Amino acid sequence: MRLSLFLSVAALVGGPASAETLRDALAKAYQNNPTLTAQRAAQRANDENVPIARAGGRPTVSVSGGVNENLIRSGNNFTTPERLAQGNASVTLPLYQGGRVRNGVRAAEIRVDAGAANLRGVEASTFTDVVSAYNNVLRDEAIVSLNRQNVRVLETNLRASRDRFEVGDLTRTDVAQSEARLSLARAQLQTVQANLIASRENYVRLVGTAPDALEAPPPLPALPTAPDTAVEVALRDNPTLYAARRVREATDYDVRVARAGRLPQVGVTAGQNYLNYLGSLGAGTGLGVGQTGTSTAIGLSLSLPIFQGGLPAARIRQAQELRGQAIEQATAAERQVVATTRSAFAIWRSSQEVIKSAEAAVSANKLSLEGVRAENSVGTRTILDILNAEQELLNSQVTLVTARRDAYVAGFALLAAMGHAEADDLGLDGGPLYDPTTHYRAVRNSISDFNSGRRADPVAPGTTQIPAQDASVTRPLEPMLESDVDRTPALTTGVDRPRP
Template identity: 70%
Template structure:
């Protein structure tokens, strides 16, 4: 699922999300962690399965007493033992259930990782669009103020303006250039953050699609989030797993029963009875034996260890219960906050669109009035700044509304790969690995050697602040900026 060595820039939000879904190291690392969690189930099951062990020894007695029957010179032994656990106080059963429940928690957590990553990508995508617009607006503003300064100097030469008017124009142009530098730096930072998340440089990004299924009220959103939020589900499953941990700890005080079957072989290599007066030639030098037994272990006193383990498991369960309440509070808070920001940003968009239109008309009027001497250069500069501010507010509100809307869907559990219809191949299913490993019993079955999935971004060129995206017509100020020069005849006395 790794991407190509030379990534191709994503032009749509869906492309960006698909690339991050396949290649982002946060999510690929989380998938590897989940695969490790899956292995806890066969590990827990192994404690309740039969085991076979073989061992052998060869001893050479360098110093012996007089009786070679009790201390032969050489002694070799080999043993093959089969142990079958029958009863372990419920420890294995509950350990398996705890591991299975934590697998469910991990799978829910993986869904949460997807949603969090996608929210970051949506934010980074819209940050680039916003900052490109702000750079375009500031570039437009610098160009306009530069034209204003040129006109002011020309009018100063014919006596239509004073030196103060020119100084005001120069100061405002210098400030606009500083603002442009800041906007360009912010754009570069946004593009680099996009590369960190997506793994490729942003191209000319298209406007993001309309978000579907947004709720009508915060209560509706919270109801859905309580049922579907993956982080809350993960906390609930982790809480449930601790109940089995307590049962495992209690099992340490109960007896265990097992059946043992052993096959033994022993060889003295002709050294048993050697040198005795009766002669050792007729003494058997090797032999085998088979044993079957029932093993019972009844704990009587363990120094307080079981009680401490039970108290520890109960305390961890108490922590998990509180963590679930914490997760629920966080879900409620984030859902309501995202809803409020989303609805507020929609209102800001409406107000800003009105403000942009009004400020554009105001600027036209101020320029027209200045041409007949009823407005000063400072009035024009202020009108220019007010228009710019309203335009920046508009693009920022558009970004905030979209990101908050997506964050709201993520809190409701409806912003994951399965909800977004991502292209680029089949979706990752953590259940596939779990089903493949949960019942494995072979000691020598191993997985594939780990290989990097997420590509490096070292080869991606450093980003610049060059903007090729055209300004939204709503933001483009088609105003006659070049006021005609006058002789000063109609200007107020300065």
């Protein structure tokens, strides 16, 4: 199933127009992420290897000219005239080069295809990073809200403990326990606020804008039910693995190019020469001597290497070893894809189970906390029991928030490993998608020596103008994470506690 389906649904059911959705973040990163724009430039440079390789089999045309003034002459003016102007134009056409050009062009074309696949892989990797950063901000905002809520609750507990201590209902130990727990909660709040700032700054780095009022991410499409199914798809569609296999194929042509260094080369050369002695030939002899001359030549050249100091053999051995390296790298890429796919599937599946357990734990801890508070009001539970119950509720809520983030990111990473999280799959808004074949089609048959292309200018904007991020929270907590435990004065102050 294409990701564009769930992203389109998100656009229809999303929040207010001012909120930013995951679709918006991905579209911004697609246009402005420097890693992605740099990879596009690298692919355009890779495209040029095809016309470079083809140029080796095309004719070359050259002209030369010059004027010589002989200042010192040892002979007469027929053998050494005073001045000589000459010009030459030649055309050289290679007929046979041992297959160097043909195989070089084929290797370059295959590498262009591999580069396009690498670009798709960088897109998927970038999108995975954006999805992770997006969910990290949502997770850390929720954790900051939970810890702020916890601090407020512990502040109320401390005030109640001090009030009860004043009337002799609690001991100094109870107050100290409340003070210690509140101090730890405040320290923990500072830590999670710093984590939120770091997550927001990482979002700015990837997307290029600040994360303002992020909406909840849309549901992911249906994922495979078994890791073997996911691996089967990944081995077929993963772009990085495809690129490694294509590079492995290209190295076979590299070996053929190296072998061409031991084969003969045949070419045709045609030239036109022009001479002008500028009136200095036979000057002073009274003889009418022609001062200009032309000649036309055409020839067939044959170059047969006999001995080159071991250079061709070294190049062949080098190309064969590089092919061996490419073969092993393709195997390594396959192993990496299998491991990444299985790991993402395992994390996604386990996170689903953690979510179920954490939701049950949150509900149970809310009930437990309310019961502990009620029991404390009648003297059967201590302040420490309340503090521990509050902490357990917070821990379970943080576990739930983290598990939801992990499940979503792992699910998207699984789609990316399967080759189904690229720009074509996402159906992004913001204009047409980048087509790497456009530049390739424009340059692959180029024969102009003066088509220098465009100057390299910045594409991705900087982020120095974006203000430093803070720990502000833009989303309210969902009902399950709200602290809706009964904390009425009767339960907080213990006014209903029986007196001795």
